[in-house]
Amino acid sequence: xxxxxxxxxxxxxxxxxxxxxxxxxxxxxxxxxxxxxxxxxxxxxxxxxxxxxxxxxxxxxxxxxxxxxxxxxxxxxxxxxxxxxxxxxxxxxxxxxxxxxxxxxxxxxxxxxxxxxxxxxxxxxxxxxxxxxxxxxxxxxxxxxxxxxxxxxxxxxxxxxxxxxxxxxxxxxxxxxxxxxxxxxxxxxxxxxxxxxxxxxxxxxxxxxxxxxxxxxxxxxxxxxxxxxxxxxxxxxxxxxxxxxxxxxxxxxxxxxxxxxxxxxxxxxxxxxxxxxxxxxxxxxxxxxxxxxxxxxxxxxxxxxxxxxxxxxxxxxxxxxxxxxxxxxxxxxxxxxxxxxxxxxxxxxxxxxxxxxxxxxxxxxxxxxxxxxxxxxxxxxxxxx
Numbered sequence: 549x550x551x552x553x554x555x556x557x558x559x560x561x562x563x564x565x566x567x568x569x570x571x572x573x574x575x576x577x578x579x580x581x582x583x584x585x586x587x588x589x590x591x592x593x594x595x596x597x598x599x600x601x602x603x604x605x606x607x608x609x610x611x612x613x614x615x616x617x618x619x620x621x622x623x624x625x626x627x628x629x630x631x632x633x634x635x636x637x638x639x640x641x642x643x644x645x646x647x648x649x650x651x652x653x654x655x656x657x658x659x660x661x662x663x664x665x666x667x668x669x670x671x672x673x674x675x676x677x678x679x680x681x682x683x684x685x686x687x688x689x690x691x692x693x694x695x696x697x698x699x700x701x702x703x704x705x706x707x708x709x710x711x712x713x714x715x716x717x718x719x720x721x722x723x724x725x726x727x728x729x730x731x732x733x734x735x736x737x738x739x740x741x742x743x744x745x746x747x748x749x750x751x752x753x754x755x756x757x758x759x760x761x762x763x764x765x766x767x768x769x770x771x772x773x774x775x776x777x778x779x780x781x782x783x784x785x786x787x788x789x790x791x792x793x794x795x796x797x798x799x800x801x802x803x804x805x806x807x808x809x810x811x812x813x814x815x816x817x818x819x820x821x822x823x824x825x826x827x828x829x830x831x832x833x834x835x836x837x838x839x840x841x842x843x844x845x846x847x848x849x850x851x852x853x854x855x856x857x858x859x860x861x862x863x864x865x866x867x868x869x870x871x872x873x874x875x876x877x878x879x880x881x882x883x884x885x886x887x888x889x890x891x892x893x894x895x896x897x898x899x900x901x902x903x904x905x906x907x908x909x910x911x912x913x914x915x916x917x918x919x920x921x922x923x924x925x926x927x928x929x930x931x932x933x
Contacts, residue, residue, distance in 0.1 A: 555572050627645060688739060697714070699926070709907060776803065777815075803849075819848050853886075885907065
């Protein structure tokens, strides 16, 4: 680990502060500690640490208040929680931290051990230089964005039904840049609109090439909130399909439920027109937003995607299984196909198949691949059926 990475321990137990300080220092971190909220705030402001390790139970405040404060100041530190509470309460606290816009990387159970701390610190992302708006604008204009494709597989026939297009950015002096480093910037700067059209164009072009090679595989493209308030968007999508000769039923547009609810009337207008043109519309990351089921019921979705956060824990977490079964029941009642994201193990596959899920997406089948590798993977996959 880099010796210049910094860490703050916030705990009112002196022994815990000393133990974590010693263990973290051995892992190469520069460590500061705080026992009270005022001291903690001062050190966070001064140090802007790479990592914060904080107890959920503190003498002059509670851990949720601390997470709320860190969210309010736009804290970019990786955060780990110390706790002896039960798993369900701890998971709620971690989810709340994520809702506050924080990067919660894990938890350290009491009694604290070196192995437990190292496991959490292994999740700390390596610091990278923030991308600039001018860099992203230049990347869009000079074709440095490219797509990878992750397959979706029918859980009954194991046939490849579609692939999700995932944007990547290749920068000469930085290497490969992933979406979590630039999508928020694109949304805030207004560059998300030209980026979306570029991704759509690239995806439709590739899907048309698959069709020419004899592959009957649809392509899925993620839409931003900006696309859902652009009343010209359905016409532009139709023009892109016509440009490359791709049938409308070979395109799936994925919309998060949160984005769909920003302007429900315009979203309903746009999605209905897309469906009239024969384009499938999927509600992405279902179960993670705060949308009204009444509003969602009005939207003409043809597919629903279960968020990976439920799938990843389904084999060991009763609550996740209950939620997945409830989502499957709702989707079936509404006549929607169901896709599960994050299928990474045979246990995930077996549970979801038995529960009645239609389509699986995840590393168990294949990782995101550039188009040439994807078509080679499809041929190999088909040969094993």
